[in-house]
Amino acid sequence: MTPLAPAERAALLGLARAAVRHHLGLGSPPPLPEGGALGEPRGAFVTLHVRGTLRGCVGSFTPRGSLARTVAAMAVEAATRDPRFPPLAAEELDDVDLHISALGPLLVLARPEQLVVGRHGLVVRRGWYRGALLPHVARDAGWDARTFLERTCLKAGLPPSAWREADAVVEAFEAEEFGVAEPG
Secondary structure, eight states: OOOOOHHHHHHHHHHHHHHHHHHTTSSOOOOOOOSGGGGSOOOEEEEEEETTEEEEEEEESSOSSSHHHHHHHHHHHHHHTOTTSOOOOGGGGGGEEEEEEEEOOOEEOSSGGGOOBTTEEEEEEETTEEEEEOHHHHHHHTOOHHHHHHHHHHHTTSOTTGGGSTTOEEEEEEEEEEEEOSOO
């Protein structure tokens, strides 16, 4: 995974905003750069806040082509398809803060001691249940590794201790997390 340069991060943030603007009928479709790190196939999450309140967060561990294409698609989905929120309205766009998590590959954790809070995000799967939390969630909340595992299980709709079950799969991933406040 090639680390993103500041200019590439800025380009992805602009691309995400432009993709949402286009979807809302407020602009042309953004050009999708396909070279360098932006052309690598990577998963991504896009998180939207409106005036400091979560308004949408959608992502995919499976790339939708290049990182640029994945970010554009996840930005539109975060604005329109997060089932926890109504679709973003055009008049809200100027108040949106965008945050992107460009994901590394999923790696199965053989032992919970391998989890590094603040560096890793988590996915817990058991049967049909699946929950994922980004690295910043545990860091921002001040959780230890055990609490992070338990909260990821709860996000999946599982009991907090489900990560210990033999049929549970616990995966970690790294993410480059960055964002920008509303345009000024």
